[in-house]
Amino acid sequence: MAQITLKSLAHSYSPNPAGPEDYAIREMNHVWHQGGAYALLGPSGCGKSTLLNIISGLLQPSDGQVEFDDSVVNELPPEARNIAQVFQFPVIYDTMTVFDNLAFPLRNINTPEDKVRQRVAEVADILELTPLLKRKARNLTADEKQKVSMGRGLVRDDVSAILFDEPLTVIDPQLKWKLRRKLKEIHERFNITMIYVTHDQLEASTFAEKIAVMYEGQVVQFGTPRELFETPNHTFVGYFIGSPGMNFLEVAIEGEHVVSGAVTLQVTPRVKSAVGRARSANVKLGIRPEFIEVHAEPVEDGMEARILSSQDLGTYSILQLRLGDITLKARVEEDQRIPRDKAYLRFPEQFLGLYVDEYRVELEHE
Ligand code: ADP
Numbered sequence: 001m002a003q004i005t006l007k008s009l010a011h012s013y014s015p016n017p018a019g020p021e022d023y024a025i026r027e028m029n030h031v032w033h034q035g036g037a038y039a040l041l042g043p044s045g046c047g048k049s050t051l052l053n054i055i056s057g058l059l060q061p062s063d064g065q066v067e068f069d070d071s072v073v074n075e076l077p078p079e080a081r082n083i084a085q086v087f088q089f090p091v092i093y094d095t096m097t098v099f100d101n102l103a104f105p106l107r108n109i110n111t112p113e114d115k116v117r118q119r120v121a122e123v124a125d126i127l128e129l130t131p132l133l134k135r136k137a138r139n140l141t142a143d144e145k146q147k148v149s150m151g152r153g154l155v156r157d158d159v160s161a162i163l164f165d166e167p168l169t170v171i172d173p174q175l176k177w178k179l180r181r182k183l184k185e186i187h188e189r190f191n192i193t194m195i196y197v198t199h200d201q202l203e204a205s206t207f208a209e210k211i212a213v214m215y216e217g218q219v220v221q222f223g224t225p226r227e228l229f230e231t232p233n234h235t236f237v238g239y240f241i242g243s244p245g246m247n248f249l250e251v252a253i254e255g256e257h258v259v260s261g262a263v264t265l266q267v268t269p270r271v272k273s274a275v276g277r278a279r280s281a282n283v284k285l286g287i288r289p290e291f292i293e294v295h296a297e298p299v300e301d302g303m304e305a306r307i308l309s310s311q312d313l314g315t316y317s318i319l320q321l322r323l324g325d326i327t328l329k330a331r332v333e334e335d336q337r338i339p340r341d342k343a344y345l346r347f348p349e350q351f352l353g354l355y356v357d358e359y360r361v362e363l364e365h366e
C-alpha cells in the first residue's frame with residue numbers, strides 16, 4: 001500500500017524535444033493518496049497510458065520523480081514496484097488453465113499453495129470465473145479472457161496499487177457495467193489504491209471518488225464528479241464533462257458593456273469588472289446548458305435568441321440557439337414551456353465561470 005507522488009514529472013518520447021508539443025507528459029505534480037479509487041480521464045492521445053507506464057515502471061520518465069510513500073522509485077524495475085497493471089487487451093498465458101493464470105502472480109512471489117487456492121477461489125468468484133477454472137485460456141471468449149486478465153491484476157492483496165488502462169474496452173456493454181461494480185466492491189473490501197484510465201466520463205464517474213482530467217499531457221483538474229461539473233477549472237473540463245458540454249463565449253469590454261462578437265451581454269457589474277480586470281486577449285465566459293435560463297416571453301435583462309433546433313430527449317430537451325453570431329446549447333426540462341422561434345436568455349451570475357487563458361479565475365466580491 002502506498003501513496004504515489006509525481007514530482008515535476010515530464011516525459012518525451014523524442015530524444016531531442018524542441019518544445020512542449022514534443023512532450024507526452026508536461027511538467028506534472030500530482031498525489032494519488034493511499035486507498036483512493038481514482039479515474040484518469042481524457043481523450044485519446046493525451047498521455048494516459050504513458051503516465052500509467054511511468055508509475056508501473058515500464059517506462060522511465062525523461063524528467064522528474066515518482067515516489068511511493070517517501071521513497072523515489074525511478075530506478076526500480078516494474079517487478080520491484082509491487083504494482084498490478086491491467087491493460088486494454090488481455091495479457092494471459094493461452095496454454096495455461098484459468099486457475100494457473102490467476103495463480104501465476106501469487107506463485108511468482110512464492111505464496112503458499114493453500115493461500116493461492118483461497119485467493120484464486122475468491123477472485124474467480126467475484127469475476128464469475130469459477131466454472132471456467134479448469135479450462136485452457138485459449139478456449140475462452142474475448143470477454144472471458146479479459147476477465148482473467150483483470151483477475152490476474154486483482155489476485156494479490158499486497159500490491160501498492162492497481163492500474164487499469166481502459167480495461168473494459170473489449171467487454172460487451174452489459175458486462176461492463178457489472179464489472180465496474182465489482183471493481184468498486186473490491187476497492188471497498190481491500191482498500192487498495194486504484195487508478196482507472198478511461199476516455200468515458202460516465203465510466204469515470206461511476207467508478208471513481210475523484211477524477212483527474214488529463215489534457216495535452218497535463219492534469220488540468222483533479223476533483224469529484226460534482227466539482228468537475230459545477231466548477232470546471234479549465235475550458236477543456238467544461239467542454240469534456242457534461243452532455244452537451246459547457247458553452248463558452250469569447251468576451252471583451254467595449255465601452256460600458258461586455259460583448260461577445262457583435263452581441264452585448266447582459267451581465268452583472270461584478271462579472272463586468274472581472275472581465276475588465278483580465279490581462280489577456282483570451283477571455284471567455286462559460287455557462288452550462290443546464291444553467292441558461294430560457295424564457296418564452298421577454299424578461300428583464302433577457303437576451304433575445306433564435307431557436308435553431310430542439311431535440312426532445314424524453315424528460316428534457318436540448319435547444320440549439322443563436323445569440324447574434326454565437327451558437328449556444330441550453331437544456332430545458334419537460335415541465336418548462338419550450339419557446340418556438342425566439343427565446344429570451346439569462347445567464348445567472350452564480351452559474352457563470354470566467355476563463356482567462358483557458359483557466360478559471362474567481363469573480364471577486366465587490
Ligand atoms: P492515451 O493513452 O491517453 O491515448 P498515450 O500515452 O498512449 O495516450 O500517448 C500520448 C502521446 O504519446 C501520443 O501523442 C502518442 O502518439 C505518443 N506516444 C505514445 N507511445 C509512444 C511511443 N512508444 N513512441 C512515440 N510516441 C508515443
Ligand code: MG
Nearest residue numbers: 048049050165
Ligand atoms: Mg492509452
